[in-house]
Amino acid sequence: MLNKVALITGSSTGLGKRTALELARLGIxxxxNYRTNRDAALQFAxxxxxxxxxxxxxxxxDVSDPADCRSLVGQVLEVFGRLDILVNNAGxxxxxxxxxxxxxxxEWNAMINGNLTSVxxxxxxxxxxxxENGWGRILNFGFDRADTAPAWMxxxxxxxxxxxLVSLTRTMALEEAEYGITVNMVCPGDIIGEWKEANIEDASSAGDHSTPVGRVGTGEDIARTIAFFCAEASGFITGTVIAVTGGKDVLTKYRYEAESSKPVW
Structure with missing residues (x-):
């Protein structure tokens, strides 16, 4: 039986890399996909x-370029003959x-094209x-509470x-459900720097008092969530937006000083 094939955009480093590792571990x-970091991508592969x-x-x-997207998908189909999972990580x-x-x-166009139109x-x-295969998984990336259309200064x-992208995710989920294709969104928390590629075990001793669960988030937290959505048994779950934040409010970028109620940005 042939392995399923997953395309993870922007996966030579960071959350995309950790997601690719998790899916490969599961036999996928x-x-x-990379834009400029060729050596890292080839070595990782x-x-x-x-x-x-x-x-x-x-x-x-460059997934914000339609010609590049056509070339990318064409190469995947030429090599593998199929494409079962699309993880839109790059943005x-x-x-x-x-x-x-x-x-x-x-700058505005780059943000919209890279994060929305590319999907x-x-x-x-x-x-x-x-x-054609009667099966598919599309995963998009959002941010905490994106499904409520919050202000983010x-x-x-x-x-x-x-x-x-939240609306697009949910619309595609409804339109493609009859074909066995699910479309969901994962919203990472405040996962930065080296933690994007780290394992949960690595974070077990790294306390974080600003996160209710008491530790920093890792790339594995995100990758395991994506792997869950990609599973055969997850076909009933579509149009879902899930936050993986450890309970932390990642939008609030100000704090109140102990002596003052005035917010400090």
């Missing part, structure tokens, strides 16, 4: 093939705190093949794109 062939009974392919593509983010009125047009490009390309473009 993986496509490592070789490591996965050595460690697990899977095939791993590294493919360069630009501007760490600088900027008010909406301060965004340049190219349209790739989903449009892969859904026909999933329909200084993150207007990113937030607008991801909130739009």
């Amino acid at each position: 062939d993986v496509v490592i 070789r490591e996965l093939e050595r460690e697990y009974p899977v095939r791993a392919l590294a493919v360069q593509a 630009p983010y501007i760490p600088e705190r900027k008010r909406m009125a301060e965004y340049e047009l190219d 349209f490009y790739l989903s449009k390309l892969v859904i026909p093949h999933m329909r 200084f993150r207007s473009a990113f937030a607008a794109a991801k909130v739009g």
Whole structure:
């Protein structure tokens, strides 16, 4: 029996890399998509093939470019002959705190295209093949409480794109349910730096008083959630938006000083 095939965008590093590792561990062939980090992607693909009974392919593509998306999906189908799982992990983010009125047009377009329109490009390309097989899993990434359309100061473009993606996720879920395709969203918490590729065990001794569960979040927390949605037995779950935050409110970027009720940004 052939392995299922998963395309994880932006997976040479970070959460995408940890997700690819988890899926490979479960016996799923993986496509490592990268934009610029060629050496890391190729090395990671070789490591996965050595460690697990899977095939791993590294493919360069900018998922905000429709031509690159066509090339990416075409290469996957040429090599594997199928594409069962799409994980839309890649998405630009501007760490600088900027008010909406301060965004340049190219910055705004990059946020919308990279985080929302790219999902349209790739989903449009892969859904026909999933329909033909009568099975598919599409996973999108959001942010905490994106399904409530919250205000997120200084993150207007990113937030607008991801909130739009919530509606797109749920719409695709309804439209594709009859074909055995599920579409869900995972909303990571405040997982930063080296923790994006870390295991849960690594975090067991790393306390975090700002997170109700008492530890930092890891890439494995996200990867295990994605793996759950990808399972054969998870076919009844679609249109779901799930927060993986440890209970932490990641949108609130101000704190109250002990001596004052004035918020400090």
